[in-house]
Amino acid sequence: MITRREVALRLDIPLEMATRHGIPSRLSEAQLARLEAEPPAWLLQSRANRTGKKPVWVQLTCTICGYTEAVRPKKWWPTFTYITCSNHRADELPDPADGLGRTECDGIGSQFIGITDEAPSRSEPTRDSSESGDL
Numbered sequence: 001m002i003t004r005r006e007v008a009l010r011l012d013i014p015l016e017m018a019t020r021h022g023i024p025s026r027l028s029e030a031q032l033a034r035l036e037a038e039p040p041a042w043l044l045q046s047r048a049n050r051t052g053k054k055p056v057w058v059q060l061t062c063t064i065c066g067y068t069e070a071v072r073p074k075k076w077w078p079t080f081t082y083i084t085c086s087n088h089r090a091d092e093l094p095d096p097a098d099g100l101g102r103t104e105c106d107g108i109g110s111q112f113i114g115i116t117d118e119a120p121s122r123s124e125p126t127r128d129s130s131e132s133g134d135l
Helices: 004-011 015-020 029-037 041-049
Strands: 058-061 068-071 082-085 101-108 112-118
Touching (some): 004 029
Antiparallel strands (some): 058 068, 082 112, 101 112
8 A cells, every 4th residue: 555645756746636636545556557547637637737847746865864755845945055864964065165155944855954055145245444444
């Protein structure tokens, strides 16, 4: 028996859609095979509407230990340089390249931290020593 979540992963549909269309909490492999062989109209429509711009599921893999988890991506996620389990230390990753800063984003999947290395933003004004204001 496989779970509804696993069925949603294999059909590449959101878990909410699987629930809404009556996929039971557990299915046999044979039931899933029938569903894939003879997809209902709602599944055909879902596949036809797919634009390919945003994946339904993504596989997160810890850069350090290789632990993986399939999750629904969020619109606000940046492109991560690294993804690590929350129990790893930051010094276990390679240092950012020269000139890049590092930001961490907690709450990625059930236990991941997303790490982004990027150039500092140019929005902050820079001051040179002649503008110090010291008199």
